Amino acid sequence: MSKAVKAAVVGAGSWGTAFGMVLADAGCEVTLWARRAEVAEAINSGRTNPDYLPGFELPENLRATTDPAVAAADADFTVLSVPSQTLRANLAAWAPVLAPDTVLVSLMKGVELGSAMRMSEVVEDVAGVGPERVAVVTGPNLAREIAARMPAASVVACADETVAQRLQAACHTPYFRPYTNTDVVGCELGGAVKNVIGLAVGIADGMGLGDNAKGSLITRGLAETTRLGLAMGADPLTFSGLAGLGDLVATCSSPLSRNHTFGTNLGRGMTLQETIAVTKQTAEGVKSCESVLDLARRHDVDMPITETVVGIVHEGKPPVVALKELMSRSAKAERR
Numbered sequence: 208m209s210k211a212v213k214a215a216v217v218g219a220g221s222w223g224t225a226f227g228m229v230l231a232d233a234g235c236e237v238t239l240w241a242r243r244a245e246v247a248e249a250i251n252s253g254r255t256n257p258d259y260l261p262g263f264e265l266p267e268n269l270r271a272t273t274d275p276a277v278a279a280a281d282a283d284f285t286v287l288s289v290p291s292q293t294l295r296a297n298l299a300a301w302a303p304v305l306a307p308d309t310v311l312v313s314l315m316k317g318v319e320l321g322s323a324m325r326m327s328e329v330v331e332d333v334a335g336v337g338p339e340r341v342a343v344v345t346g347p348n349l350a351r352e353i354a355a356r357m358p359a360a361s362v363v364a365c366a367d368e369t370v371a372q373r374l375q376a377a378c379h380t381p382y383f384r385p386y387t388n389t390d391v392v393g394c395e396l397g398g399a400v401k402n403v404i405g406l407a408v409g410i411a412d413g414m415g416l417g418d419n420a421k422g423s424l425i426t427r428g429l430a431e432t433t434r435l436g437l438a439m440g441a442d443p444l445t446f447s448g449l450a451g452l453g454d455l456v457a458t459c460s461s462p463l464s465r466n467h468t469f470g471t472n473l474g475r476g477m478t479l480q481e482t483i484a485v486t487k488q489t490a491e492g493v494k495s496c497e498s499v500l501d502l503a504r505r506h507d508v509d510m511p512i513t514e515t516v517v518g519i520v521h522e523g524k525p526p527v528v529a530l531k532e533l534m535s536r537s538a539k540a541e542r543r
């Protein structure tokens with residue numbers, strides 16, 4: 208009998224826990240690392256994670272610990288699911304205990320502030336591993352729907368296709384269908400920028416701007432994501448796939464999206480501080496809109512929607528003023 212695949216998951220938040228359930232349902236032995244002892248205790252004794260995924264019973268082959276060395280031991284895959292801006296510090300603490308040949312898997316959809324590095328680049332930098340040891344899982348995967356075992360497709364990206372295929376096998380279940388891709392840059396950009404566009408669509412929804420505005424923002428949001436991707440060497444076809452259009456549509460249409468909800472609250476007139484106060488979990492676009500804009504400027508790419516979101520979220524620009532500015536930009540051909 209072959210040995211079960213072992214997976215460590217760093218971060219027992221909503222997506223770390225839900226993806227841990229997917230791995231466990233696919234037959235892996237999963238150990239979740241939780242920051243707080245009470246979260247680990249609830250998972251081990253109550254089979255639930257009431258703080259992040261209330262109402263879902265967790266599989267028996269998913270355990271939790273607060274000790275990184277226990278979680279990391281012999282892990283074939285070390286799955287990283289913490290807020291993007293904390294990855295560097297979290298992974299630095301894990302680096303000494305990582306299993307020697309473990310594949311590091313990023314679930315995160317953000318870009319590091321200051322360095323403008325994608326999450327896989329931060330992983331390579333901190334863990335000192337090459338791209339063949341780093342994979343990314345991304346796509347239209349709202350954690351609560353996955354935890355309810357509702358059907359979804361996803362993308363498993365790695366520069367080394369055989370590694371992507373191993374991970375694909377490790378997380379393939381009757382309700383979770385992962386596709387492989389070797390375009391790590393495109394997959395990560397799709398995930399990070401859709402959060403920013405999700406904020407923009409949420410703001411528009413909160414302002415009551417209607418479905419034409421939503422369709423326009425989604426489409427032009429995808430256009431600016433693709434422009435950035437092309438400048439960074441991504442395959443443009445990635446953006447019409449699950450990591451691009453798929454995730455953008457799910458995020459921009461779902462009340463389960465934290466980024467969309469964050470934007471809706473701002474569009475309804477809440478202040479930034481009020482919105483932060485009612486947001487219990489990570490809305491990556493709030494910080495990553497600045498690092499995405501930084502990336503755009505480094506690559507000399509025009510990203511007007513991203514710029515508008517930064518203006519509203521970080522510069523106190525009233526949404527009505529931002530809307531007027533966005534709509535009065537000079538006329539253009541669609542494909543440029």
Ligand SMILES: NC(=O)c1ccc[n+]([C@@H]2O[C@H](COP(=O)([O-])OP(=O)(O)OC[C@H]3O[C@@H](n4cnc5c(N)ncnc54)[C@H](O)[C@@H]3O)[C@@H](O)[C@H]2O)c1
Pocket residue numbers: 218219220221222223224241242243259288289290291293297314315316317348349350351487488489491
């Ligand atoms: N929730 C989803 O539906 C979903 C789906 C796909 C991808 N993602 C991505 O997965 C990543 C993780 O998101 P999530 O939804 O699990 O977030 P979350 O807010 O639900 O959980 C974050 C987890 O990170 C832990 N953590 C570790 N160090 C931390 C620190 N210094 N500060 C704050 N928290 C810290 C928290 O304790 C918590 O367990 C994000 O990049 C997100 O974009 C989320």
Ligand SMILES: O=P(O)(O)OC[C@H](O)CO
Pocket residue numbers: 316346347348349350402405454457458463464465466467489490491
């Ligand atoms: O809740 P959000 O906005 O972080 O979105 C969750 C996932 O990324 C959707 O695929």
